[in-house]
Amino acid sequence: MTTPVSTVMSPARYVQGKDAITRIGEFVEPIGKRPLIVADDVVWGIVEEAVRTAFDAAGIPVERIGFGRFATPSAVDTLVDAIREHDVDVVVGVGGGSAIDAAKAAGHLTEIRWVSVPTAASTDAPTSALAVIYSEEGEFLEYRFFPHNPDLVLIDTNLVAHAPVQFLVAGIGDALATWVEARAAKRANADTMAGGLQTETGVALAELSWRLLHENALQAVEAVRARVVTPALEKVVEANTLLSGLGFESGGLAAAHAIHNGLTAAPQTHGLAHGQKVNVGTVAQLVLEGAPAQEIEDFVVFTTKVGLPNTLTEIGLTVDDSDELRAVAEAATEAGETIHNMPFPVTAEMVVDALVAIEGIARRIRADHGLPEPELYRHH
Template sequence: MVAPISTVISPSRYVQGKGAISRIGEFIATIGSRPLVVVDDVVWGIVRGSVEASFGDAELPIERVGFGRFATPDAVDSLAATIKETGSDVIVGLGGGSAIDAAKAAGHLAGVRWASVPTAASTDAPTSALAVIYTDEGEFLEYRFFPHNPDLVLIDTELVANAPVQFLIAGIGDALATWVEARAARRANAATMAGGLQTETSVALARLSWDILHENALQAIEAVKSKVVTPALEKVVEANTLLSGLGFESGGLAAAHAIHNALTAAPQTHGLSHGQKVNIGTLAQLVLEGAAAEEIEDFVVFTTKVGLPNTLTEIGLSPTDVKDLRAVAEAATVEGETIHNMPFPVTPELVVDALVALEGLSRSIRAEHDLAEPESYRAH
């Protein structure tokens, strides 16, 4: 029997700061000479001038291809074919998490290097050596794992500050799960997405992400509402993108992301972001593991202030939707899902009970603290 190993993986270079997009050519030139840029029309309209100028300074040609909404198998295959047709030696995913994941998956298929350039701090996907693949309708299909992380992750905090604030809030929801899942995986001595057991480094980074968010998230949200870059925003961008990325991949996933994946199968949730659904999963995990009442209360209060959903009705479901909740619970507990990294057996029945419990639990805590439902969910 081969002895278990502990391991941590990470991108080759991480670049963050105000105006970083103006130096993209400088960093891409160190990993390739014929880049293929994957970016949708809206994002391209925002960054085109900066990218073209920087590529020109670095004497790089510009080959750009548009992107749809989801990283689907067909989208990935099409990008891989384009890489071959253009003779590109590096693919650059620029924009949201799906464009970045599709670029990573296509780069792997085509055997070239890849770079992640998120324009919002909305997920921790950019740093990872995996891609989440969806159906055309946005339902979770599979994880694809790669032998290495991106060669470059570059994020311009000025772009983050000028993106819709809901993107940053979604990233906070995704990142808050990192520590909750990593500590569960630690108790279970579970393997991580990195292909081994946790390191002390990965657990510490997961915890650091949690601490930074609690100290800076509300200030960072106000900064984005004002479209300015502040130290609090810089810290939250790093927590959402780098710390959460390293923490989830080398620290381990558990129930929160498994429940997120299952929720994508419910049509009612298709208009919600990754982080919004993950937040429901995180609270459900806290209920599942019997977390202390004070911890659950703090989580509900904090995420309500941030603007994240923590009841079923906020994501279009109801405690009385027995059939839908059962389908979610069964999808969350299929063989191979990360919910089995919890330090105890989890059945569909336990997941249903945890999800149903969220409604009354969250509403009673909000009432006690005189907290209103986040504005963005009242019309859902």
């Protein structure tokens, strides 16, 4: 029998700051001399000049390949072929979580190093040693785990400030789940995504992410609306990207992300961001675990003010969509899903009940606080 151990994983280096993209050559050069950049056309149009200038200064050639919408098995295989064709020694994922995940997966398969360069603080994926793989339609297929984290994570907060505000908001939704899930996993003494028991470090970082978000999220959202970098934005970018990344990986996932994965089985949700669906999962987890009424109320009020969905209505579902909710719940409770890290057994029926319950709970809380009634989120 293998002796259980506690473990924590992290990127080899994390770099964050205004105009950090202008120094990418300096930080990539010690890692590899023949990079392949993975970026979609929109992202490349934004960063190309800065990346080329920085790589030229470091004497590094620029080879770039485009990317679609999702990290699918075929997208990963395409990158593997490109890496081998160009004799690449480091793959650099630039843009959103899926481009970065595909780059990580391809780097692992070709046994080269990899770098994450998120252009928005929209998920905690960039720091992790795993990739989330989807179907062409955006349905969750699997997690792929790797033996190490990225060699470098570099995030330019000026790019974050100029990205659409809903990206930052989605990242806040993803990061808020981290502490709620880590504390549940702690009660269950569950294994984490890092392949061992929790460390106190992982749990503490998850809680720090939660605290920074509650203190700074509303101000950070306003900073992005104004397209400026402020100390509040810097703290939220760190919470969304680094602290949440370390916190989920070494602190443990539970129901919120499993319910997110289940929600991808409902076509109505396919246009929504990862963090939007995760936030609905977090509210459902709070209901599942019988969290204190005040805690649920505070979470609904805060996430409504931030601009996150906390009802079925906002993600295109209703309490009467029995077939869809059943499919979501069954996917969320499949064997191996992180919902089984909860400190009690969870069934599909319990998930359906929690998802139905959040609609009325959130509507009542929002009405009591004079907050807007739920409306369908515009997909993007």
